[in-house]
Amino acid sequence: MRCKNRICRFCTTVVMLGMAELLALSSTCFLPTGMAVSFAAEDKKEPHLIQATSLESDYRGMAGLGLAYTVCLEEEDLRKAFENVLCSSVRIQVSGHYGSGSIYKMKENEIVLVTNRHVLQYWDEDSYVTFFNGRVSTGRVLGVSEEADVGFVSVPVDSFTYEELLLYREIRMEQETYAADVAGGFNIDVEQESGEIETAVPKAGSGLFMVDMASEWKEPVMKNGEVIEPSVFLEDFQAEMLYGKGDAVPGMSGCGVFDGRGYYLGMLSGGTMQSEIAAVPGRIIYEEYKEIIICGPVYKKPAHEDE
Numbered sequence: 001m002r003c004k005n006r007i008c009r010f011c012t013t014v015v016m017l018g019m020a021e022l023l024a025l026s027s028t029c030f031l032p033t034g035m036a037v038s039f040a041a042e043d044k045k046e047p048h049l050i051q052a053t054s055l056e057s058d059y060r061g062m063a064g065l066g067l068a069y070t071v072c073l074e075e076e077d078l079r080k081a082f083e084n085v086l087c088s089s090v091r092i093q094v095s096g097h098y099g100s101g102s103i104y105k106m107k108e109n110e111i112v113l114v115t116n117r118h119v120l121q122y123w124d125e126d127s128y129v130t131f132f133n134g135r136v137s138t139g140r141v142l143g144v145s146e147e148a149d150v151g152f153v154s155v156p157v158d159s160f161t162y163e164e165l166l167l168y169r170e171i172r173m174e175q176e177t178y179a180a181d182v183a184g185g186f187n188i189d190v191e192q193e194s195g196e197i198e199t200a201v202p203k204a205g206s207g208l209f210m211v212d213m214a215s216e217w218k219e220p221v222m223k224n225g226e227v228i229e230p231s232v233f234l235e236d237f238q239a240e241m242l243y244g245k246g247d248a249v250p251g252m253s254g255c256g257v258f259d260g261r262g263y264y265l266g267m268l269s270g271g272t273m274q275s276e277i278a279a280v281p282g283r284i285i286y287e288e289y290k291e292i293i294i295c296g297p298v299y300k301k302p303a304h305e306d307e
Contacts, residue, residue: 055162060108062166068106069172076260078209082222084262087169089211089220091130092153092254095122100213100255101129102264103170104152104289111168112293113153114285115254116269117144120151129155130217133167143292148239149269149280150288171256171264173199173282199283201230207260208244210268210277214251223247225257225277234278242266242279 053061062068071084088103092115099119105112113129123141130136137155144151157165202208204227212221225246234241242257248271257266257279266279 055166059162059165063106063108068168068170070169070262072172072262074261076207078207078222078224078260081258081260081262082209082211085171085211085256085258085264086132086220087167088171089132089213089256091213091217091251092119092127093130094119094127095124097122098214098251099253100211100251100268101153102254102256102267103168104285106165106168106170107157109157111155111157112142113139113155114171114267114289115151115153116149116267116280117151118149118269119254120144120153123153129153130213131168132213132217132220133164134217135160135164145288145292148284148288149237150267150285150292152289152293172262173264173286199286201281201283202227202242202259202265204229208246208257208265209260210246210248210252210257211255212249212252213255214249223252228276231281237269237278240281240284241269242281244277244279245275246271246277247275248277 059068070088073081073084090101090103090113092099092101092113097119099115101113101115101119103111104114120141125138128136128138137159139153139155142152142154206227208225208227210223210225212223215221223246225244227242227244229243231240232243233239234243242265244257248268252268253270255268256264257268257277259265264282266281267285268277268279271277
């Protein structure tokens, strides 16, 4: 990766800136001899081929199978993609400031959110999360990265109704069909290890959009932009970042950056008055999730808690 040698002061103020269960019943019993014995007609009951399920089983089944993700389009359509990913977007209130975030994982017992590390530096017992439908909930910090501007928050599901939970979706960054899309504007970043996902790296010049829930959560705004460099070292962050064009407003730090089909490309970390944006690439967020959540959390107290 090359280092971008230009003076570009990124504003860190931009930050604070049904699953149906199938039940097959048989009306005949097979004997070891292979003979079939039918029930008498008067004793025969109609089999229930499909058993109605509860909202709880619908949610738990969907979350347990990893199917609670946003819908992604076959063809690019920024407006439709924006509408599809709203259900994964959140606003995070922390100690007099606010930022943004996305639902990273929908689990049976918790919702895992991803946002910027610097958004979480003032997280305390009064902090809370607002979902796209106005639902508010508390949570706890699971861990933050020591190197990337990434952190994760857990929100318990027991304070929600299952009807509400079925409204939410996790972001989707794995690219199931991108093997045939290289010529369509994407490179493939294929992880070699077993069990890894494939993530797409957008080409320079491709379109993107961000979700602005910071201005007003009741009326989220789509902020269009363009990829300048999909991965470049930026001195202000001392890290590889997705560098692009786009208008970010205070409170958008942590919001998702998406392509025209609705796939999650990364997370906004900062911006400038010259309409430049820097985002943590999805690949790095995925690696940090494995390191922090799967391998073990690394969480340091915010500075104010030690005072």
